[in-house]
Amino acid sequence: MSATAPADAATIAADVGAARSSARTVVAEALDRIRRLDGRVNAFTDILADRALARADRLDAAIRGGVPAGPLAGVPFAVKNLIDIAGLPxxxxxxxxxxRTPAARDGALVRRLEAAGAILLGALNMGEYAYDFTGENVHDGDAHNPHALDHMTGGSSGGSGAALAAGLVPLTLGSDTNGSIRVPAAFCGCFGLKPTYGRLTRAGSFPFVGSLDHLGPMARSVTDLALAYDAMQGPDTDDPVATARPPDPVLPGLDGGPGGLRIAVAGGYFARGGDPDAFAAVAQIADTLGARRTVELPEAHRARAAAYLITAAEGATLHLERLRTRPQDFDPAVRDRLIAGAMIPAPHVEQAQRFRRWYRDAVLDLFGSVDVILAPTTPCRAPKGGQTHFVLDGTTLPLRPNIGLFTQPISFIGLPVVAVPVWLDAGLPLGVQVIVAPWREDLALRVARYLETSGSCAAPVAELAR
Structure with a gap:
């Protein structure tokens, strides 16, 4: 861990807004870190130095002219490369x-962050078409975990997690269909927010599974996560599932602590099938929060299976034409799973959807008696790069599909989650999911902030960034 980590987003915004620092200086320093370090991490696929410096100069001039600075003034950020960036395919x-034809304009969340003063530095590596839990990519090369370069970042938002852990930027955007924000947050030791399904617009992003896709922020502090989340909220007629909910700022109540909240640990399915350390991380967080109660999400194993089936079928439908005309240009592992998804009988998909409605109602009933549920993020720490199998409960399993066994039953019904990083020892981090009812991101962020200030969670910059 570095003793001199780059500044967080909140500090940068305060200094740039008060003219104690310039946006150009902040951006230039971030670009220099990327130049020096990303050759080992491989987080970035596109770097927008000229655009970023020009925007920084305009922001500095505006502040000198008396224009009020936004809440993210001068904050460098980068986005998973499934989010549109004007001028890039x-x-x-x-x-x-x-x-593809280059995007005509930035994705909606990029525009909202820049309206708040943030500055886009580039696009980030990811698993092909987001069908990935590893952070590996056969076309752009694998993203590497900055805390141990021979280990995985997790995926599919692997570049988003790696860029934070390496200190390249203080804020990134990822997407989460079955766990793709939460898994790299756990493996790379950072904070991630998967919001309620429909809370943040997905307009201007390339889809994977429309009924499961979420976009959300990742950061090295909970305050930064909340700053970004508040800046990105609001309805958007360009996304049919993000049109109704008004903004609900969380930053003012962030330091309220967990007092009065009914917090429970997920048992049953979420208390087996992982390494002992995964459950030790949950126990540590539960102890900090004084959580003594256990609840069980009903039929969670079926929820995971149904999510897997819907993912395969919807993903295959999206890619059918590409599978017919350019099968040789896919990652073979992704291609084969999509082909398998195309052959799932329609009655099976319908049955999974019917179960999904039942499961959502059953889980929401739990939130009548609890406010927060804690669960492991992943069943293990970050595996070695290239690893294809792991052993859980004495059984050897294929690694790629099973990394998400604790995240899929949650995103399956669109619940909001803050993934918090936990360091049990000097080894690699683990993660814990702070799960709340729909539209209660404020509670999850409040709990995460308390855990951060109590020292139970931390998102340090990796040693290589010194």
């Missing part, structure tokens, strides 16, 4: 998408 981790 939105590659979504693939070879095929590089032939």
């Amino acid at each position: 939105t590659r979504a981790g693939s070879k095929i998408n590089r032939d």
Whole structure:
């Protein structure tokens, strides 16, 4: 861990807004870190130095002219490369998408962050078409975990987690269909927010599974996570599931602490099938919060299976034409799973959807008696790069599909989650999911902030960033 970590977003915004620092200086320093370090991490696929410096100069001039600075003034950020960036083809981790027409404008969340004063530095590596839990990519090369370069970042938002852990930027955006924000947050030791389904617009992003896709922020502090989240909220007619909910700022209540909240630990399915350390991390967080109660999410194993089936079927439908015309240009592992998804009988998908409605009602009933549920993020610490299998409960399993066994039953019904990093020892981090009822991101962030200030959670910059 570095003793001199780059500044967090809140500090940068305060200093730039008060003219104690310039946006140009902040951006230039971030670009220099990327130049020096990213050759080992491989977090970035596109770097927008000229655009970023020009925007920094405009922001500095505006502040000198008396224009009030935004809440993210001068904060460098980067986005998973499935989010549109004007002038670039939105590659979504693939070879095929590089032939697309460049995006005419930035994705909606990029525009909202820049309206708050943040400055986009580039696009980040990811698993092909977001069908990935590892952070590996056969086209752009694998992203490497900055805390141990021979280990995985987790995926599919692997570049987003790696860029934070390496100190390249203080804020990133990722996407989460079945765990793709939460898994790299756990493996790379940072904070991640998967909001309620429909809370943040997905307009201007390349889809994976429309009924499960979320976009959200990742950061090295909970305050930064909340700053970004508040800046990105609001309805958007360009996304049919993000049109109704008004903004609900969380930053003012962030330091309220967990007092009065009914907090429980997920048992049953979420208390087996992982390494002992995964459950030790949950126990440590539960102890800090004084959580003594256990609840069980009903039929969570079926929820995971149904999520897996819907993912395969919807993902395959999206890619059918590409599978017919350019099968050789896919990552073979992704291609084969999509082909398998295309052959799932329609009655099976319908049955999974019917179960999904039942499961959502059953889980929401739990929130009548609890406010927060704690669960492991992943069943293990970050595996070695290239690893294909792992052993859980004495059983050897394929690694890629099973990393998400604790995240899939949660995103399956769109629940908001803050993933918090936990360091049990000097080894690699683990993660814990702070799960709340729909639209209660404020509670999850409040709990995460308390854990951070109590010292139970931390998101240090990796040693290589010194």
